Amino acid sequence: MESILGHYVYWVIIALLCIGLYAIMFKKNLVKQVIGLSIFQTSVILFWVSSAVKWNATVPIYDPAYPLETTALYINPLPHTLMLTAIVVGVATLGVAFALLIIIFRRHRTLNEDKLIENMKEW
Amino acid sequence: MQPELEITLPFFILITAWLAIVAKNLLTAAVALTVFSFLMALAFVSMGAVDVGFTEAVVGAGVTGVFIIVVIFKTARRTQDRSDMRFKYLKGLAIAAFGALLIYGSTALPIRGDADPPMNRPISLIGSVNAASYYIQNAYKDAETPNMVTVILADYRGYDTLGEVIVILAAGLICFLLLRKQGRQREIQR
Numbered sequence: 001m002e003s004i005l006g007h008y009v010y011w012v013i014i015a016l017l018c019i020g021l022y023a024i025m026f027k028k029n030l031v032k033q034v035i036g037l038s039i040f041q042t043s044v045i046l047f048w049v050s051s052a053v054k055w056n057a058t059v060p061i062y063d064p065a066y067p068l069e070t071t072a073l074y075i076n077p078l079p080h081t082l083m084l085t086a087i088v089v090g091v092a093t094l095g096v097a098f099a100l101l102i103i104i105f106r107r108h109r110t111l112n113e114d115k116l117i118e119n120m121k122e123w
Numbered sequence: 124m125q126p127e128l129e130i131t132l133p134f135f136i137l138i139t140a141w142l143a144i145v146a147k148n149l150l151t152a153a154v155a156l157t158v159f160s161f162l163m164a165l166a167f168v169s170m171g172a173v174d175v176g177f178t179e180a181v182v183g184a185g186v187t188g189v190f191i192i193v194v195i196f197k198t199a200r201r202t203q204d205r206s207d208m209r210f211k212y213l214k215g216l217a218i219a220a221f222g223a224l225l226i227y228g229s230t231a232l233p234i235r236g237d238a239d240p241p242m243n244r245p246i247s248l249i250g251s252v253n254a255a256s257y258y259i260q261n262a263y264k265d266a267e268t269p270n271m272v273t274v275i276l277a278d279y280r281g282y283d284t285l286g287e288v289i290v291i292l293a294a295g296l297i298c299f300l301l302l303r304k305q306g307r308q309r310e311i312q313r
Binding site for chain 2: 002003005006007008009010011012014015016017018019020021022023025026027028029031032035036038039042045046049050051052053054055057058059060061062063068069071072074075076077078079080081083084085087088089091092093094095096098099100101102103105110111113
């Protein structure tokens with residue numbers, strides 16, 4: 001029982017990863033595939049943040065009421081910092097993906113994978 | 124951490140993620156993804172990551188939603204929502220195997236919220252001071268800033284943030300150059 005309570009958030013994250021993978025593998029529209037990538041990425045970030053949690057601890061902001069010597073009183077701030085970087089870089093790369101999509105649409109007038117492959121064969 | 128949020132949030136997060144993928148209208152998918160990102164930000168805050176939640180709400184939900192809506196209005200709005208059914212069983216099997224492998228691996232992870240796993244101990248396994256504990260104990264002394272995440276981001280790991288800024292600059296330049304060059308080619312063709 002304790003094991004289930006301690007791990008069920010990880011299972012939610014794994015379900016989200018599978019949803020993202022499903023969109024990347026099965027959907028034909030390229031925008032949908034990029035949305036799937038975004039969901040995949042956000043669930044990885046959730047995994048890092050949820051691994052930093054400590055019960056009965058406060059947010060990583062210094063409070064004189066909580067002595068700094070007992071580190072168990074503060075949530076681990078290191079994964080939060082790494083994930084801040086990951087979110088911002090992720091959105092920047094997502095912008096590049098969308099710029100590529102706009103160019104593909106301008107040249108081929110479609111974002112459907114099958115039609116794109118046919119168009120490219122004709123070229 | 125609130126138990127009510129712990130129970131309801133994963134439920135709604137899964138629903139909105141699924142909706143963002145199966146929606147026929149791309150605009151619906153964009154709005155569902157924005158709602159998904161906001162719920163995710165709420166989950167981050169409920170897990171004590173206030174800075175990550177803040178960034179996710181602004182950057183993840185706001186900017187990503189705007190990006191997708193711009194792309195939709197620059198391209199086609201309706202998607203022919205036919206899934207790719209070639210190698211259907213093979214791909215389904217791959218996803219199921221991926222999920223099963225991860226669930227098998229997750230049983231060996233430390234219980235969430237436990238303060239005892241090696242990541243959270245003051246002394247690491249090889250006997251040196253653990254980075255996270257060092258940051259917690261010394262961030263306020265070193266930088267006089269109460270928020271530890273800010274201190275790590277801008278002070279201890281400043282070069283990391285510099286690299287992040289370089290990546291963002293490169294991404295912005297790529298977007299600018301890609302979209303501008305295409306416009307000029309079009310004028311030449313006319």
